[in-house]
Amino acid sequence: MPKQLRELFALICVFNGPANPTELFHQFEDQLIEDSLIQETRENAIQNALHEIQTTLSLHGIAADLLTNGRTAHSGFKFPIPLLETSTSSMRIPSPESEKIEKASLIIIGEASVLSGNALRVINNLLKEIMNSQRPFGGKVFLLGGDFRQTAPVIPRASDAAIIESSIKQSNLWRFVTKLSLTENMRIEGQQEFNRWLIAIGNGTISDGEEHGNDLIEIPQQMHSSGNIVQDIFCISLIVDTNEEIEAVIGKIILTPKNNYVLQLNNNVLDLIQGKSIFYTSVDSIAYDNIESEANYHVEFLNSQTPSGMPPHVLKLKKSAIIMLLRNLNPRKGLLNETRLIIISLNDLYIHGKMISWNKKGEEAFIPRNDLTPSDTSLPFKTTRRQFPVITAFTMTIKKSQGQSFNNVGLYLPSPVFSHGQLYVALSKTSNINNLKILAENSIVGDRVFIKDIVLQELLQ
Known part of the structure; x- marks a missing residue:
């Protein structure tokens, strides 16, 4: 796969800053130009490969979003x-x-x-x-x-x-701004009662828990989880071999408010896939301009941190797992933040995956390790983590799911939602009320389940 290897080489140059990229190119020259040698002289094949790599480098950062030729x-x-x-x-x-x-x-x-x-x-x-x-x-x-x-x-x-x-x-x-309103929810056509219930939750005009708090919503019985939200959505085993099985899996998701719940649930779903788990350990450090902080904080402390938008220190993966990119790698090729891929193979230095979302669906790519620095952290210094810029994507935060829709949705609430619109977003991710299951811990009163809703009325006016 020389084409994908050239893209991988360009990504390594962009994100990892090799000391001698020319030497690296010549070390793997035969593999990088293999396809061009069929019709070109060796000299022309090298020039064509270098031109393609240069094009990838120059286009880095021009992103395409969900729409063809769109951008964030x-x-x-x-x-x-x-x-x-x-x-x-x-x-x-x-x-x-x-x-x-x-x-x-x-x-x-x-x-x-x-x-x-x-x-x-x-x-x-x-x-x-x-x-x-x-x-x-x-x-x-x-x-x-x-x-x-x-x-x-x-x-x-x-x-x-x-x-x-x-x-x-x-x-x-x-x-x-001139305001125009849409009046019909096309995604849940034919389920008007569900639609009215969702709108009332979004407007903050429904409350079923007067004796427990005015911001509580009672969940209909048919949405109650069995107590195991992973099995409710993904069953007791997960087979991701055929295209039909892949399509079924990418139409399922578990949503939860916080990143630490996402990491826990993703590992639980990963265990349902047959095969050996591969563990990748990051290299964590403090930025060079924080030498004093480096003396005060041990590397074990840095390893324990997983800021928003960062992979964990120990990344657990398997062949056939669904993963999601955490940064823009090559927007021209569809490798964007939040792009989902299925793992074809796992290697020490790269992940071989096939894209299953956006407008590059079906195309293969190699993902190298990157140096990642969180844009927002509670730490008083900047940290760098060298790790594959991915996480498993069977679960995601409610916030990250905005703008997407799924066939089967689980909502896991070990703690209540904490910001405006979270509950409304989570409950509206599926078009069928029968494909929505909710597990809300510490929210059960008898055989009834109540969950919190937060609506800031000033944002709706």
């Missing part, structure tokens, strides 16, 4: 991380990216409920500069798609007031 807002508008009140776009003007925006007749942004007011301000200023116009958004037409019943902008450890203040509805640019 962070990538498309070059948002900095973190996005602050003083932030500006890093996009160069002129550049190929700015020229595409200038020529666009319509710009569509989905999941607008999670877009912050700061993001909207950055977009407005960028478009004014690109279009050389002081009109709002440079005179460009925007279509913002979203449901404000869903989760709001993420602000770690923020108060409700801060979350409300960060919403695009609080931006002074919101007055330029």
Whole structure:
């Protein structure tokens, strides 16, 4: 697979910074040019391979999202991380990216409920500069798609007031928005009672637990878990060999509020797959500008940390497991953050997988180890973890599931939801009420199950 090997070589150059990439190329030269040698001289085959690798390197960071030729807002508008009140776009003007925006007749942004007011301000200023116009958004037409019943902008450890203040509805640019409403939920057509119940939960107008608390929702009996949410969704064994079996598995998911629950459940589902588990251990370190911190914190402490968006120190994988990327690797090839793949084989230096999501479904790729630094952490210093940038993807946080839909959904709540819209998002991930199971620990009263709902009414007004 010379083509995939060339992509792997480019990714290693981008993320791992080999000391001598030329020597590395010549070490594996025969394998990298094997397909071109059939029709080309060796010299031309080498030049073609180097050109392809260079193209991959230059296109790194131009992301495509769910839609063909689409991008995430962070990538498309070059948002900095973190996005602050003083932030500006890093996009160069002129550049190929700015020229595409200038020529666009319509710009569509989905999941607008999670877009912050700061993001909207950055977009407005960028478009004014690109279009050389002081009109709002440079005179460009925007279509913002979203449901404000869903989760709001993420602000770690923020108060409700801060979350409300960060919403695009609080931006002074919101007055330029004309609001249009969709009236029919096409995903749950024919289940009007379920639809009305979901809308009431999203609006915060339903409460069934007056004697226990006004924010409690009673779960219908048919949604109750048997007590084992993994078996409720994935049965007692998991076979992922044929295309039909793969399609069945990728249509199933267990959702939960917190990352530590995700890691636990993913390992439980992984145990259902036949075969030997392979364990990959990360190398963790403190950034060079924190020498004093390195003396105060032992490596065992760094190993114990798993910040949001990072793989664990000990990564447990199996052949045929479903995995999800945790960062953009090669957007042009479909290797994006949250892209899901099925593992074909596991090796010491790379993972061989086949994409099962987005518009590159069926294409194969090699995933190398990367140096990853979390963008948000409670630690007073920056850390780096060298690990494969993946986690198993049988389970995900409610937040990460936004914008997706599944056939069978389990909701695991060892602790209640903790932010606006989480319950509404989780319960609306399937189109069939009979394919939804909920396990809510410490929420059972007799034979009734109550779960918490959090709705910030200011975001719905």
